[in-house]
Amino acid sequence: MTQLAEAARRVPLNRDRVLQAAVTLADEVGLESLSMRRLAQELGVVPMALYKHVANKEELLDGMVDTIVGEIDPPVPDAPWKTMVRLRVLSARVALLRHPWARPVIETRTNTTPAVLEYMDSFVGMFLAGGFSEDLTHHVMHALGSRMWGFTQEVFDDSAGKGAKDQPRITAEAQAAMARHMEESYPNLFRIAVAAAHDEESVVGNGCDDQFEFEFALDLLLDGFERLHQRNWTSHG
Amino acid sequence: MTQLAEAARRVPLNRDRVLQAAVTLADEVGLESLSMRRLAQELGVVPMALYKHVANKEELLDGMVDTIVGEIDPPVPDAPWKTMVRLRVLSARVALLRHPWARPVIETRTNTTPAVLEYMDSFVGMFLAGGFSEDLTHHVMHALGSRMWGFTQEVFDDSAGKGAKDQPRITAEAQAAMARHMEESYPNLFRIAVAAAHDEESVVGNGCDDQFEFEFALDLLLDGFERLHQRNWTSHG
DNA sequence: CTTGACAGGTATACAGCGTACACCTAGTGT
DNA sequence: ACACTAGGTGTACGCTGTATACCTGTCAAG
Numbered sequence: 001m002t003q004l005a006e007a008a009r010r011v012p013l014n015r016d017r018v019l020q021a022a023v024t025l026a027d028e029v030g031l032e033s034l035s036m037r038r039l040a041q042e043l044g045v046v047p048m049a050l051y052k053h054v055a056n057k058e059e060l061l062d063g064m065v066d067t068i069v070g071e072i073d074p075p076v077p078d079a080p081w082k083t084m085v086r087l088r089v090l091s092a093r094v095a096l097l098r099h100p101w102a103r104p105v106i107e108t109r110t111n112t113t114p115a116v117l118e119y120m121d122s123f124v125g126m127f128l129a130g131g132f133s134e135d136l137t138h139h140v141m142h143a144l145g146s147r148m149w150g151f152t153q154e155v156f157d158d159s160a161g162k163g164a165k166d167q168p169r170i171t172a173e174a175q176a177a178m179a180r181h182m183e184e185s186y187p188n189l190f191r192i193a194v195a196a197a198h199d200e201e202s203v204v205g206n207g208c209d210d211q212f213e214f215e216f217a218l219d220l221l222l223d224g225f226e227r228l229h230q231r232n233w234t235s236h237g
Numbered sequence: 238m239t240q241l242a243e244a245a246r247r248v249p250l251n252r253d254r255v256l257q258a259a260v261t262l263a264d265e266v267g268l269e270s271l272s273m274r275r276l277a278q279e280l281g282v283v284p285m286a287l288y289k290h291v292a293n294k295e296e297l298l299d300g301m302v303d304t305i306v307g308e309i310d311p312p313v314p315d316a317p318w319k320t321m322v323r324l325r326v327l328s329a330r331v332a333l334l335r336h337p338w339a340r341p342v343i344e345t346r347t348n349t350t351p352a353v354l355e356y357m358d359s360f361v362g363m364f365l366a367g368g369f370s371e372d373l374t375h376h377v378m379h380a381l382g383s384r385m386w387g388f389t390q391e392v393f394d395d396s397a398g399k400g401a402k403d404q405p406r407i408t409a410e411a412q413a414a415m416a417r418h419m420e421e422s423y424p425n426l427f428r429i430a431v432a433a434a435h436d437e438e439s440v441v442g443n444g445c446d447d448q449f450e451f452e453f454a455l456d457l458l459l460d461g462f463e464r465l466h467q468r469n470w471t472s473h474g
Numbered sequence: 475c476t477t478g479a480c481a482g483g484t485a486t487a488c489a490g491c492g493t494a495c496a497c498c499t500a501g502t503g504t
Numbered sequence: 505a506c507a508c509t510a511g512g513t514g515t516a517c518g519c520t521g522t523a524t525a526c527c528t529g530t531c532a533a534g
Contacts, residue, residue, distance in 0.1 A: 013511080035491065036492065036493080037490085045512070046514075047492085049511070049512050049513075051492095051493070052512075056492075057493090104344075108341070121425045124428070125424075125425040128428065134429045135433075135436070138433050143453060145389045149392070152382045152383075154379075155382055186355065187362075192375045195372060196375050213376060216376050224458070224460065249481085249482065272520065273521065273522080282483070475534105476533100476534085477532100481528105482529090482530105484525100485527095486523105486526100491518100491520070491521105492519090493516100494515105495516085496514090497512105497515100498511105498514100503507100
């Protein structure tokens with residue numbers, strides 16, 4: 001054990017090994033438990049050693065994002081712009097779903113790394129190649145926004161009031177009281193929650209089908225883009 | 238001064254005063270400088286005193302969000318759903334723009350407070366009142382996502398390469414070199430950046446018109462919603 | 475008029491964080 | 505043989521959120 005760790009330490013650290021370790025550590029213990037100290041420990045090294053390979057924690061996070069950007073499939077060739085964009089976004093989505101910590105990290109980046117710029121550049125390229133004007137492409141990129149990464153900014157959590165059915169930690173009556181309270185206070189939310197629950201009863205269980213919601217919103221946008229493109233929309237006049 | 242502070246301290250703290258102070262402090266010094274200690278100091282009180290009024294920092298942030306939710310105008314009555322939704326979102330936008338720290342805070346909330354639930358409920362209500370089915374309303378709410386708060390997850394920062402013109406911190410040749418590098422590495426981004434810069438030269442200056450981009454994306458979504466509604470779209474079949 | 479509960483402010487302390495700075499050490503090119 | 509350097513180490517600082525115990529002024533009940 002000691003000699004093994006010793007041998008492992010003989011192989012000098014480098015940036016890639018640090019980033020890789022950070023990614024898998026974040027995968028395992030979550031972003032909030034990813035500290036420089038913990039990461040160093042995982043690598044059998046003293047915390048300050050990391051700073052020989054990354055300037056600071058921000059740069060570490062930047063590098064981690066780059067790592068997972070590398071996991072996204074390249075654009076499929078010879079396809080209409082819409083499928084190209086759609087597939088690449090969905091590919092990004094599966095990469096991001098593999099690393100739950102990635103979303104908050106991407107959201108808080110302030111420095112855009114080359115890998116990220118290249119990723120964005122590819123989207124711009126797909127629109128331009130699809131015949132979009134530079135003007136329309138510009139605004140379309142803004143409208144796409146973070147959906148380019150395959151995630152929605154989920155702000156609409158409709159899992160309220162439904163506990164995991166295999167572990168009913170609250171009594172049925174407490175749940176009923178909660179439902180009654182919700183019906184009084186948020187009647188509209190209540191209506192669609194009930195409707196959704198009723199629908200899903202025959203489908204997948206409870207909770208929302210995230211994948212469906214995501215594709216729904218994505219296609220809504222892409223269709224909108226297409227329509228503007230067809231009518232030669234311009235931002236000024 | 239001493240007696241003034243003393244007198245102020247005689248008036249006991251309460252939750253609202255804590256939240257209000259937190260909001261204005263965050264407005265002034267930014268989110269990253271809002272610590273319990275700093276906030277306590279601002280209130281002329283020892284840090285732990287705050288914990289008599291908020292359970293912990295998370296709850297403080299929740300309360301701060303509630304505060305600014307309260308600044309959002311109520312829905313305008315007697316208007317078609319589209320204008321109602323549009324206006325309320327834009328009202329949220331001005332509230333959020335007053336408090337730059339609010340976006341990241343909202344994004345990281347895990348507990349949905351009653352005020353937020355009520356805000357979401359009002360949107361559901363507007364769609365339902367507009368004749369939307371419960372099914373469509375549900376998915377439309379997901380698609381709206383964080384745009385409900387009046388901000389786009391801005392991931393597409395096209396301010397690259399353009400310094401503030403009143404303070405040219407980098408030489409013209411360095412800037413030219415950067416542009417050349419960008420042209421080589423990210424040709425598509427370069428194209429639309431150039432096009433946008435050219436357009437804006439006659440308009441407002443450099444940088445993007447955030448408000449325009451936001452309304453562009455919002456209207457794209459709302460139009461999409463309308464179309465689905467008109468054709469009686471359903472999620473299953 | 476006393477007493478005792480309690481709301482609310484205080485003091486101290488702890489574990490954790492990112493990271494600056496000084497140091498050491500093994501390997502390399504001259 | 506020797507200086508240089510890349511890379512790992514040890515210590516320390518200032519900051520964070522917050523647990524725990526303590527104190528004090530106010531007010532209601534006996």
